[in-house]
Amino acid sequence: MLKSAITRLGHRVLDAVWRIGFAARFFVATVFRSGTAFTRLGLTIREIYFSGVLSLIIILVSGLFVGMVLGLQGYDTLQRYGSESALGSLVALSLVRELGPVLAALLFASRAGSAITAEIGLMKATEQLSAMEMMAVDPIARVVAPRFWAGIISMPLLAALFSATGIFGGYLVGVQLIGVDEGSFWSQMQSAVDFQEDIVNGVIKSVVFGVAVTAIALFEGYDAPPTAEGVSGATTRTVVTSSLVVLALDFVLTAIMFRGVS
């Protein structure tokens, strides 16, 4: 009884270690065989279309509504202290520093990440990847690398669009609907948001999230058991794992980046 429990534990640990090692080797192989992603740019552009352009609708609509809600809630709290002119800086800072990169990455993981996993998992289940290997086409260079770079390129653009539409949503609610003074909305925002501290750090965050989400989605797809059940499980794991990783990375990056900012 005890022995079998210990055996199970050992098996679990070895399995986990093996998976981490496999994931690391897969990641390194993807980075080193990325040549095709740039020599045959058409492949990458196709993947940018599928993971970036098709995610636009959900990113823009969510951004707009998040900004509008921030405008409403922020105004409600700020007006108690008579400082509703600070609404612009509240909306812009929370979007640019946190909500833009994080929410865009979460949406990207569920919209594009799950699609990548399902596609590659199904390619594996129907033995398309093995067929490529038979024809001396490297599936990592041909299938994985273009999707990887497409994700890294799309993610910062999507996060920037999320933040921009969010700020526009906050402007719509705060200035047009509630009637906060337009001049103080923009000028307070400009004096509070620093280019280097806030915008550049936000872009760095979104690039890191892009790498994390795409790498997880690709690995889960590549590692999926070649069955219908296996692919569905891998898709779920992609969304769960990449969401958790995004949130954890966000905490670490925030702790490093904004320690000195008052």
Added chain:
Amino acid sequence: MNRTVLDFWVGLFVIAGVGALLFLAFKVSSRNAVTVADSYALVANFENVGGLKVRAPVKSAGVVVGRVAQIDFDNQLYEAIVTFRIDKRYTFPKDTSAAIMTSGLLGEQYIALQAGGDSVKLKNNDRVKITQSAVVLENLIGQFLYGKAQEGAKQ
């Protein structure tokens, strides 16, 4: 899907994304930080800096002209040494005075520079000699109560 249509949409997406980044860079943010290259440093001793923080603005006539760079403690005089960087475009006379003020009742604290009349200008690493400390609310209330008590004793 047709390659040209694909390229078109991806191009549009990239343009929109870069446009959003430019919007964030130019409309939403500003380059607040006064860089070392186009600024000069001034030093001032204060008896009490109150809640002044590094990166707090330095204003003259209400206009931001620089930022606080460093706040240290002088162990000989038991005073605070505040180093702040002023934009190169602005020069101040030698007898300029510095005071720590609060914007609004509970707002952030900043250094206000009041220009004097001297014809010699302050240079890099010069000291602002006339300073006025931050008003600490507790001291103010203490002084007020002390004054009231004295009034009471006289009568």
